[in-house]
Amino acid sequence: MDKITDFFNYTFHIGSDISFSIKSLLIILLVFFFTKYFLRFSRRLILKRMDEDVQFKFKSIFAFFNYFVYLIVILITFDTIGVNVTAIFAASAALLVGVGLALQTFIEDIISGIFIIADKAVHVGDIIAIEGQVGRVENITLRTTRAVTIDNKVLIIPNHKFLTSILYNWTENGTLTREHVEVGVSYASDVDQVQEILISLAKMHKQVLKNPVPTVLLQDFGDSALCFRLYFSINNSFIANQVKSDIRFKIFQAFKEHNIQIPFPQRTVWLNQTENL
Numbered sequence: 001m002d003k004i005t006d007f008f009n010y011t012f013h014i015g016s017d018i019s020f021s022i023k024s025l026l027i028i029l030l031v032f033f034f035t036k037y038f039l040r041f042s043r044r045l046i047l048k049r050m051d052e053d054v055q056f057k058f059k060s061i062f063a064f065f066n067y068f069v070y071l072i073v074i075l076i077t078f079d080t081i082g083v084n085v086t087a088i089f090a091a092s093a094a095l096l097v098g099v100g101l102a103l104q105t106f107i108e109d110i111i112s113g114i115f116i117i118a119d120k121a122v123h124v125g126d127i128i129a130i131e132g133q134v135g136r137v138e139n140i141t142l143r144t145t146r147a148v149t150i151d152n153k154v155l156i157i158p159n160h161k162f163l164t165s166i167l168y169n170w171t172e173n174g175t176l177t178r179e180h181v182e183v184g185v186s187y188a189s190d191v192d193q194v195q196e197i198l199i200s201l202a203k204m205h206k207q208v209l210k211n212p213v214p215t216v217l218l219q220d221f222g223d224s225a226l227c228f229r230l231y232f233s234i235n236n237s238f239i240a241n242q243v244k245s246d247i248r249f250k251i252f253q254a255f256k257e258h259n260i261q262i263p264f265p266q267r268t269v270w271l272n273q274t275e276n277l
Contacts, residue, residue: 112159184225
């Protein structure tokens with residue numbers, strides 16, 4: 001019995017300040033075993049009350065939370081069994097500082113990812129614009145968000161960008177968006193005819209919604225033209241540029257058929273000529 005006790009009490013020394021016994025190692029293993037099953041039981045208990053979509057997001061947060069709990073548990077366990085935790089930190093201070101600086105942005109991305117998932121600021125399928133880039137969100141992880149741009153290129157966004165930059169979520173209020181196309185016509189044009197043509201062209205496009213109905217505003221009296229703005233609604237803002245381009249082509253053809261001029265800026269230059277004295 002004494003031999004068994006001596007075996008479990010056998011102490012390993014690392015340097016002059018750090019020491020631990022076989023009994024300490026067994027205690028650490030037992031603590032990790034119970035912590036593992038406690039976290040697994042807690043996750044199952046919490047996930048039962050969540051929807052499937054929320055469960056997927058919560059798993060990412062819980063994975064990060066697991067690492068945090070394990071770190072706290074191991075520090076408390078070391079301190080309880082008599083391992084000098086302060087000495088361990090002192091011995092690895094330089095390494096920890098270097099690792100901390102290297103992982104600063106990484107941790108910032110993870111914390112931002114938790115906020116994004118928790119407050120549901122961005123969802124998979126949303127169309128977002130950030131720092132001049134527009135894309136449809138395909139996947140959200142703790143560190144990055146993956147989106148596909150209009151020209152089918154993959155956009156990898158570090159999550160901290162959502163907290164440090166202005167984010168435009170085009171579909172936060174639903175997929176329906178209000179778009180517009182501007183055009184200028186000659187002052188000699190029939191404004192009622194222009195309005196009728198613009199509205200009819202918008203209604204003819206298959207992507208433009210019938211309700212709300214397209215509208216036309218006489219936006220301004222420009223230097224060289226009457227400025228009109230055609231408003232219409234679509235149900236897929238990801239193809240807004242294509243719809244606008246289609247309508248501009250139709251406007252150009254229709255105006256040409258009805259002899260409605262789209263003027264360009266003109267300037268009159270007066271030359272003051274004086275006789276050489």
